[in-house]
Amino acid sequence: MSPPDDLASAVRDEPAQEETERQAQERTKPVGLGPAGWMRWTWRTLTSMRTALILLFLFALGSVPGSIYPQRSVDPGRVAQYFKDNPAQAKWLDRFWLFDVFSSPWFAAIYLLLFISLAGCVFPRALSHIKEIRRRPPAAPRNLLRLPHSETLEGGLTLEQAAAALRRRRFRVVTGDGWVSAEKGYLRETGNLLFHVALLVLLFAVGAGGLFGYRGNVLVVEGDGFSNAVAAYDRFMPGSRVTAESLEPFSFTLKDFQASYVAAGEKQGQPLDYLAKLTVQDSPTAAPREVDLKVNDPLDVNGTLTYLIGHGYAPTFRVTDGKGQVAYDGPVPCLADDQATYTSECVIKVPDAQPTQLGFLARFLPTTVPNGDAWVSIFPGAANPTVQVFPFAGDLGLKSGQPQSVYQLDTSDLKPLGKMSAQPTPLNVGDTKELADGAGKIQFTGVKEWISLQITYDPGREPALLAAAAAVIGLVLSLTIRRRRVWVRVKDGTATVGGLTRSEGGGAAFAEEFAQIVTALRGNASADTPSADTPPGDDPSPDEPPADDRSPGDPPAGDQDGDRGGEPDESGITGHVAPDAPTGNAAPGTRPDEE
Amino acid sequence: MPAEVNESLATLSDQLILATVLLYLVAMICYALDLAFGRARTVVAVRRRQLVGAGGPAAPEDTTGDATEDSGPQPATWAVRAGTIGVVLTWIAWAGNLGGILTRGIAVDRWPWANMYEFVVAICFAAVTAFLALLIRQPIRFLGAFVTVTAALGLGFAVLFLHVQAGPVMPALHSYWIAIHVTAAIVASGLFILAGVCAILYLIRRDGRPSVLPSREGLERVAHRAIVIAFPIWTFAVIAGALWADRAWGRYWGWDPKEVWAFVTWVVYAAYLHARATAGWRGKAAMIVSLIAFGCLLFNLIGVNIFFSGLHSYADVPQ
Ligand code: HEM
Numbered sequence: 075m076s077p078p079d080d081l082a083s084a085v086r087d088e089p090a091q092e093e094t095e096r097q098a099q100e101r102t103k104p105v106g107l108g109p110a111g112w113m114r115w116t117w118r119t120l121t122s123m124r125t126a127l128i129l130l131f132l133f134a135l136g137s138v139p140g141s142i143y144p145q146r147s148v149d150p151g152r153v154a155q156y157f158k159d160n161p162a163q164a165k166w167l168d169r170f171w172l173f174d175v176f177s178s179p180w181f182a183a184i185y186l187l188l189f190i191s192l193a194g195c196v197f198p199r200a201l202s203h204i205k206e207i208r209r210r211p212p213a214a215p216r217n218l219l220r221l222p223h224s225e226t227l228e229g230g231l232t233l234e235q236a237a238a239a240l241r242r243r244r245f246r247v248v249t250g251d252g253w254v255s256a257e258k259g260y261l262r263e264t265g266n267l268l269f270h271v272a273l274l275v276l277l278f279a280v281g282a283g284g285l286f287g288y289r290g291n292v293l294v295v296e297g298d299g300f301s302n303a304v305a306a307y308d309r310f311m312p313g314s315r316v317t318a319e320s321l322e323p324f325s326f327t328l329k330d331f332q333a334s335y336v337a338a339g340e341k342q343g344q345p346l347d348y349l350a351k352l353t354v355q356d357s358p359t360a361a362p363r364e365v366d367l368k369v370n371d372p373l374d375v376n377g378t379l380t381y382l383i384g385h386g387y388a389p390t391f392r393v394t395d396g397k398g399q400v401a402y403d404g405p406v407p408c409l410a411d412d413q414a415t416y417t418s419e420c421v422i423k424v425p426d427a428q429p430t431q432l433g434f435l436a437r438f439l440p441t442t443v444p445n446g447d448a449w450v451s452i453f454p455g456a457a458n459p460t461v462q463v464f465p466f467a468g469d470l471g472l473k474s475g476q477p478q479s480v481y482q483l484d485t486s487d488l489k490p491l492g493k494m495s496a497q498p499t500p501l502n503v504g505d506t507k508e509l510a511d512g513a514g515k516i517q518f519t520g521v522k523e524w525i526s527l528q529i530t531y532d533p534g535r536e537p538a539l540l541a542a543a544a545a546v547i548g549l550v551l552s553l554t555i556r557r558r559r560v561w562v563r564v565k566d567g568t569a570t571v572g573g574l575t576r577s578e579g580g581g582a583a584f585a586e587e588f589a590q591i592v593t594a595l596r597g598n599a600s601a602d603t604p605s606a607d608t609p610p611g612d613d614p615s616p617d618e619p620p621a622d623d624r625s626p627g628d629p630p631a632g633d634q635d636g637d638r639g640g641e642p643d644e645s646g647i648t649g650h651v652a653p654d655a656p657t658g659n660a661a662p663g664t665r666p667d668e669e
Numbered sequence: 670m671p672a673e674v675n676e677s678l679a680t681l682s683d684q685l686i687l688a689t690v691l692l693y694l695v696a697m698i699c700y701a702l703d704l705a706f707g708r709a710r711t712v713v714a715v716r717r718r719q720l721v722g723a724g725g726p727a728a729p730e731d732t733t734g735d736a737t738e739d740s741g742p743q744p745a746t747w748a749v750r751a752g753t754i755g756v757v758l759t760w761i762a763w764a765g766n767l768g769g770i771l772t773r774g775i776a777v778d779r780w781p782w783a784n785m786y787e788f789v790v791a792i793c794f795a796a797v798t799a800f801l802a803l804l805i806r807q808p809i810r811f812l813g814a815f816v817t818v819t820a821a822l823g824l825g826f827a828v829l830f831l832h833v834q835a836g837p838v839m840p841a842l843h844s845y846w847i848a849i850h851v852t853a854a855i856v857a858s859g860l861f862i863l864a865g866v867c868a869i870l871y872l873i874r875r876d877g878r879p880s881v882l883p884s885r886e887g888l889e890r891v892a893h894r895a896i897v898i899a900f901p902i903w904t905f906a907v908i909a910g911a912l913w914a915d916r917a918w919g920r921y922w923g924w925d926p927k928e929v930w931a932f933v934t935w936v937v938y939a940a941y942l943h944a945r946a947t948a949g950w951r952g953k954a955a956m957i958v959s960l961i962a963f964g965c966l967l968f969n970l971i972g973v974n975i976f977f978s979g980l981h982s983y984a985d986v987p988q
Contacts, residue, residue: 123947127940134936134965141926141977148923176924280922289920341836348840370844370917381919528919535921542908549901
């Protein structure tokens with residue numbers, strides 16, 4: 075039940091109205107205005123609400139490809155896969171930065187324009203709002219009965235009483251010759267500005283975090299350690315302002331990792347909980363402390379956070395070469411092929427083996443059961459761990475200078491040792507497999523687990539959070555508070571009260587408030603004693619009972635439906651004058667003369 | 670972490686949800702009867718009174734029914750009563766829906782909105798709650814048929830296509846943030862559904878023709894009110910999601926598909942609020958913007974879980 079739309083035009087500085095004016099100006103475009111005129115026109119257009127609206131749409135539209143195509147910043151592996159699967163298409167997509175949408179020039183152009191538009195709109199508005207806050211509420215219009223909410227009161231209400239009653243309701247009040255003017259709800263605009271400024275701050279915080287922060291990934295096997303230095307990372311993504319010295323000098327050892335899974339039922343094998351036990355040293359000289367690292371519970375060392383983001387198996391092997399020397403002895407991190415059973419693929423490279431280099435592919439089965447001629451894993455926990463080993467001999471290709479993934483075996487210069495079978499007999503822990511052609515042997519010595527960690531330092535986190543919180547507060551203020559004005563004119567013992575809400579859609583609630591105000595004023599009017607003037611601000615209670623003996627059934631203002639629609643008609647208003655009001659000097663419907 | 674599931678409670682939850690679907694459908698029929706037979710008459714009566722020029726409140730809720738039309742269908746007090754029965758049934762179904770959610774939560778000893786089935790059930794509940802809460806103060810009974818049918822379709826879809834056995838969840842979901850982030854998202858989504866229903870009715874409704882629906886202005890007003898309440902809650906939900914991501918994944922914003930679409934939804938709803946305050950966009954254009962935003966919300970809820978893979982992939986959609 076909002077006031078009619080044309081009400082907006084009753085109020086000069088309503089944003090919508092401002093907008094129409096501005097657009098009118100835009101339409102009379104700068105034909106022959108010269109560079110200054112063009113610049114002003116550009117600036118006006120850029121900071122107009124319509125442009126902001128279009129930019130908002132573009133912003134939304136622009137981020138959609140980021141969800142359709144794999145993104146390098148999120149998952150470079152999937153981007154590489156895309157290039158492999160659709161090379162021609164990928165090349166074109168890449169030309170339009172569609173694998174790097176959120177760091178692409180066109181996306182940056184949209185949000186920079188949006189935020190220039192935002193800044194260009196918000197700062198002038200902030201200045202005029204500050205002026206407005208300082209300004210006194212405007213003088214009462216001549217005919218209050220023409221306002222969407224109005225009422226005639228009889229019974230000797232004085233201006234002082236009216237002013238005091240409005241002050242009690244936290245209105246800002248000024249009085250003039252025969253009138254009182256009151257206004258409330260400045261916080262709406264304050265909230266709106268707070269929201270928009272908070273968005274600007276948020277953008278800066280995110281940007282600063284990207285410049286001064288870093289992110290890195292590392293894989294750690296049980297028993298191994300990590301110390302925070304660039305060289306220790308598997309993948310390190312620094313902001314452009316990060317130097318090696320800015321890394322927090324902490325270190326830790328992974329003592330143990332435990333994963334638990336649902337043991338039976340429909341959800342068998344679903345992970346329940348992960349726990350990594352670390353021994354942490356905050357600095358090289360600090361005393362070690364024990365830390366339980368869990369998902370959703372990162373390790374925090376002076377703002378550098380370490381997150382548990384993945385895990386897997388690292389079976390340990392001892393490889394003895396053809397000359398009888400131990401050429402490899404240690405864990406090999408394997409990648410899970412299948413999350414439900416943790417069947418994992420491993421690659422063992424033994425470049426030191428003599429007389430030729432050895433390489434192995436291995437399949438790790440955490441809970442092995444025979445399945446016909448084959449073996450499969452049926453559970454992700456390591457209840458019956460075995461490995462199936464596929465040995466190769468030859469040149470591992472490490473000397474070529476090409477960087478190689480530790481998870482892939484380049485078999486181009488390798489030849490299988492012995493007869494290759496798709497399902498070699500699995501080795502249990504402790505079992506040894508003799509290699510064909512006297513190339514040596516490989517022993518499956520045990521099972522360890524690895525965890526993958528993300529380590530981040532982002533100095534923009536807290537400012538971004540504060541800005542986001544401010545945005546929510548501003549938003550709530552700007553969407554819930556109504557700006558409203560109430561005027562009272564007193565002439566010859568008859569008072570007229572008029573009200574106006576300056577916020578779209580606030581009509582219904584204001585009608586209620588207006589009715590309460592009128593009831594309160596009426597109470598003052600008939601209380602007839604000047605002592606009814608309590609000092610302002612001591613009782614902001616919105617529904618103080620009327621201090622008179624009027625029957626409670628009296629309709630307060632007749633505005634329950636709140637929807638007057640169009641021009642207020644006087645007959646409707648005078649109809650609300652209480653029947654028992656003393657009819658003295660002014661007949662209903664007689665308008666007080668203007669001064 | 671407890672892995673035991675109280676099977677009998679879980680079964681009770683499934684049965685309650687089924688009963689709720691049926692009750693929503695019956696309520697929908699009651700509302701529809703009210704709309705079809707209990708209101709047409711009222712509208713005619715109102716029109717006649719306006720012709721007579723008697724003035725007075727012409728709210729569609731005005732069902733005094735004393736002014737009868739000879740040419741129209743017989744006065745159907747039973748139809749008006751059907752509307753009341755619809756409201757009562759909606760409250761009962763609402764209680765059943767709530768019971769279904771609570772029993773599932775107790776059965777698995779965690780917050781009962783950790784997979785897509787549970788999430789959709791909770792959103793339907795939120796939409797009906799929003800409707801009933803607004804109904805207490807506003808004459809929006811006309812929405813009853815549309816809200817209950819939406820809730821019944823949503824729940825039916827969840828039961829048929831999304832249902833998974835009650836059970837424990839991934840370690841990443843063991844966090845108090847699920848209570849904050851997901852709850853806020855559910856509440857906001859429920860309100861957005863209400864606004865979406867109003868927006869669709871707005872586009873169907875033609876002003877100037879007799880209709881059982883309130884005027885376009887009235888529909889627009891309900892939609893706007895719902896969005897104004899929902900938008901800050903959605904904003905909060907997105908921020909809470911970022912805070913959770915900061916706890917769980919080591920960054921507060923990473924343009925994961927779910928994040929992208931939450932953001933898109935947010936931006937388009939913000940665009941709606943701007944459109945409503947921009948000359949030339951008010952009214953129909955703004956309503957269409959709100960429907961685009963609603964489409965983004967639904968796509969984020971369903972499409973993203975099915976079509977994209979990302980970190981948010983514990984939605985546990987049955988294959
Ligand atoms: C880029 C330039 C922008 C301009 C020129 C602008 C301008 C405005 C103006 C004048 C209002 C007041 C409308 C009213 O009181 O009814 C407003 C409100 C609002 N703005 Fe913006 N804005 C901009 C960007 C944004 C952005 C990026 C967002 C968020 C995505 C946003 C979200 C809002 C919201 C939620 C409101 C409250 C709407 C209401 O009061 O009903 N604005 N904006």
